[in-house]
Amino acid sequence: MPEGDSVFRLAARLRRSLDGRTLERGDLRVPAHATDALDGMRLMEHATHGKHLLTRFDGGVTLHTHLRMQGSWTVTAPGRSLPRALLPDARVILAVRDGPTAYGLALPVVGLVATRAEHDVVGHLGPDPLRPDWSVEEAVRRLRRDPGERVAAALLDQRNVAGFGNLWANELCFLRGVHPDTVMADVDVPALVALGARCLRFSATQPGAHQVTTGRTRKGEQHWVAGRAGKQCLRCGTTIRVRAEVPGDPGRRRTWWCPRCQPLR
Numbered sequence: 001m002p003e004g005d006s007v008f009r010l011a012a013r014l015r016r017s018l019d020g021r022t023l024e025r026g027d028l029r030v031p032a033h034a035t036d037a038l039d040g041m042r043l044m045e046h047a048t049h050g051k052h053l054l055t056r057f058d059g060g061v062t063l064h065t066h067l068r069m070q071g072s073w074t075v076t077a078p079g080r081s082l083p084r085a086l087l088p089d090a091r092v093i094l095a096v097r098d099g100p101t102a103y104g105l106a107l108p109v110v111g112l113v114a115t116r117a118e119h120d121v122v123g124h125l126g127p128d129p130l131r132p133d134w135s136v137e138e139a140v141r142r143l144r145r146d147p148g149e150r151v152a153a154a155l156l157d158q159r160n161v162a163g164f165g166n167l168w169a170n171e172l173c174f175l176r177g178v179h180p181d182t183v184m185a186d187v188d189v190p191a192l193v194a195l196g197a198r199c200l201r202f203s204a205t206q207p208g209a210h211q212v213t214t215g216r217t218r219k220g221e222q223h224w225v226a227g228r229a230g231k232q233c234l235r236c237g238t239t240i241r242v243r244a245e246v247p248g249d250p251g252r253r254r255t256w257w258c259p260r261c262q263p264l265r
Contacts, residue, residue, distance in 0.1 A: 003163060006067075006210070010053065012046075018043045018099075018100070019046060022041070023041050023097075025101075026093070033110065041057040052121070054122070060116060061115060064109070064112070066107070068108045068109065070106045071105065071107040073102060073103065077100055086105065090103045092107060126158060129200045147184050149184050155173075155192075170257070173225075174258060174262060176191065177262060178262060179257055179263060179265075180255045213226075225257055229242035229256060233261060239259075242255065
């Protein structure tokens with residue numbers, strides 16, 4: 001699943017292509033909005049909150065989308081169109097006059113809301129390190145609400161901090177030297193929040209650094225533990241372990257850790 005830094009980068013790409021321009025064609029190919037035409041609207045800005053994308057138009061209307069596991073966006077150059085084989089997957093089509101076209105493919109969440117009512121779709125989320133209204137204090141407070149919760153689960157709960165997905169939950173646990181099953185009462189929460197915010201911002205904004213947590217760009221070495229089950233720890237050489245977070249989880253969420261670098265105390 002794309003994480004907050006991925007959606008932030010997506011918003012930046014759409015911003016460069018579409019913001020400030022008028023739609024020649026705006027289609028929402030979902031039953032709830034099949035008759036809602038966006039033609040003629042002006043794209044004002046693209047904003048994010050965690051993994052949610054908010055596309056704001058003039059007239060006080062916002063398009064709310066979420067990628068979840070299968071969604072994606074692609075932008076075609078002026079005069080080009082999406083390959084015909086992919087058109088059935090297009091849930092959103094935003095074409096600006098004399099410019100590019102953005103296609104939202106296989107998006108599981110597509111909705112229109114009044115811009116003033118965006119809180120209805122993202123108000124449940126915790127603070128986001130990539131937003132101007134980021135609050136370290138609020139993030140720490142929320143993560144401390146349940147002292148008995150596992151640190152990996154607490155990081156994944158978007159009501160605590162918005163934007164950390166499974167990759168970041170695993171990598172942050174490694175970087176802090178804590179086992180994913182460590183309870184929050186035994187975690188230095190301010191240090192965890194500070195590291196997580198710094199990593200997410202770096203990943204979201206620095207060229208070539210997207211979700212590279214080790215500083216190494218060689219294939220198989222970009223992450224400390226995530227996706228490295230059965231391989232040697234890049235720090236100590238111990239075999240990385242993995243387990244299914246939830247048996248039968250359709251999202252196939254996994255937890256990875258190094259038994260030596262992250263002992264369960």
